[in-house]
Amino acid sequence: xxxxxxxxxxxxxxxxxxxxxxxxxxxxxxxxxxxxxxxxxxxxxxxxxxxxxxxxxxxxxxxxxxxxxxxxxxxxxxxxxxxxxxxxxxxxxxxxxxxxxxxxxxxxxxxxxxxxxxxxxxxxxxxxxxxxxxxxxxxxxxxxxxxxxxxxxxxxxxxxxxxxxxxxxxxxxxxxxxxxxxxxxxxxxxxxxxxxxxxxxxxxxxxxxxxxxxxxxxxxxxxxxxxxxxxxxxxxxxxxxxxxxxxxxxxxxxxxxxxxxxxxxxxxxxxxxxxxxxxxxxxx
Numbered sequence: 653x654x655x656x657x658x659x660x661x662x663x664x665x666x667x668x669x670x671x672x673x674x675x676x677x678x679x680x681x682x683x684x685x686x687x688x689x690x691x692x693x694x695x696x697x698x699x700x701x702x703x704x705x706x707x708x709x710x711x712x713x714x715x716x717x718x719x720x721x722x723x724x725x726x727x728x729x730x731x732x733x734x735x736x737x738x739x740x741x742x743x744x745x746x747x748x749x750x751x752x753x754x755x756x757x758x759x760x761x762x763x764x765x766x767x768x769x770x771x772x773x774x775x776x777x778x779x780x781x782x783x784x785x786x787x788x789x790x791x792x793x794x795x796x797x798x799x800x801x802x803x804x805x806x807x808x809x810x811x812x813x814x815x816x817x818x819x820x821x822x823x824x825x826x827x828x829x830x831x832x833x834x835x836x837x838x839x840x841x842x843x844x845x846x847x848x849x850x851x852x853x854x855x856x857x858x859x860x861x862x863x864x865x866x867x868x869x870x871x872x873x874x875x876x877x878x879x880x881x882x883x884x885x886x887x888x889x890x891x892x893x894x895x896x897x898x899x900x901x902x903x904x905x906x907x908x909x910x911x912x913x914x915x916x917x918x919x920x921x922x923x924x925x926x927x928x929x930x931x932x933x934x935x936x
Contacts, residue, residue, distance in 0.1 A: 668844055672768070676766045676767050680763075683763055684712060684715065688709075688711070690743070691703075691707070691739065691743065691746065692704045694743060695746060697747060698746065698747070703745060712735075714731060715732055715735045726769065729764075730772060732772075733760075733764060733773070736760035737779035739760070757780055761776055765829050765833045768834075769837070770831065770833045770837075772833070773833070777823060780822055784815060784819065785819075792811065880925075883924045884925070887921045890917045897910055898910050
């Protein structure tokens with residue numbers, strides 16, 4: 653088991669995470685647009701256009717400002733977690749405490765899995781607990797006069813027991829989504845590590861094959877070099893013997909035969925010399 657990622661593996665991880673983050677950011681752009689438009693659509697029910705447009709616009713400004721001013725950081729993703737929680741609170745208010753609006757936070761929690769960072773569930777969880785706890789308390793103990801100022805949090809009785817059950821179930825959902833974000837990240841890392849291992853193994857095989865080829869080529873060149881050296885001596889001896897023989901005869905026919913023999917031997921000598929030179933150069 654590797655204890656430290658190799659340079660290639662680190663490059664793969666960086667490129668993969670960068671690509672996934674870019675794709676996730678693109679998807680989040682559409683999600684935020686949908687959240688904003690959903691708030692506008694809810695405004696028609698109780699004429700809450702100021703809330704729908706105002707809070708929705710502030711949410712978008714908060715997210716994109718964090719993304720623009722704090723670059724090369726995941727800080728904007730945590731801001732996104734906060735923004736999605738604020739959108740939930742906005743929807744609950746716009747629908748005068750309609751209980752189903754609480755479910756939008758579960759959608760937000762699931763959306764955050766896309767970044768494969770379980771820690772993004774933490775700001776969402778804290779804001780949900782703070783929001784629900786504070787507003788449930790104020791609804792039950794502060795704004796109790798039906799004719800007075802109204803607090804829109806829940807249309808059902810939201811006592812302590814309901815609050816505890818609500819928070820526990822929400823925490824379970826957030827925990828599960830956080831686990832899946834963690835799991836997907838580890839799975840991606842393991843997959844990239846496996847690819848890196850296979851790539852390195854292939855490089856080792858190629859290097860081994862190259863070394864074997866070079867070794868075989870060297871052995872071949874050494875053999876040719878030794879063989880040409882062994883051939884040069886007898887060929888030179890034949891040439892000298894022919895030259896000596898030509899000096900001891902006046903027979904024209906014999907001289908012509910000797911000349912033909914010399915030409916053939918000289919061709920062999922030239923060929924051996926060429927092979928010898930090339931084998932010497934190949935040996936370095």
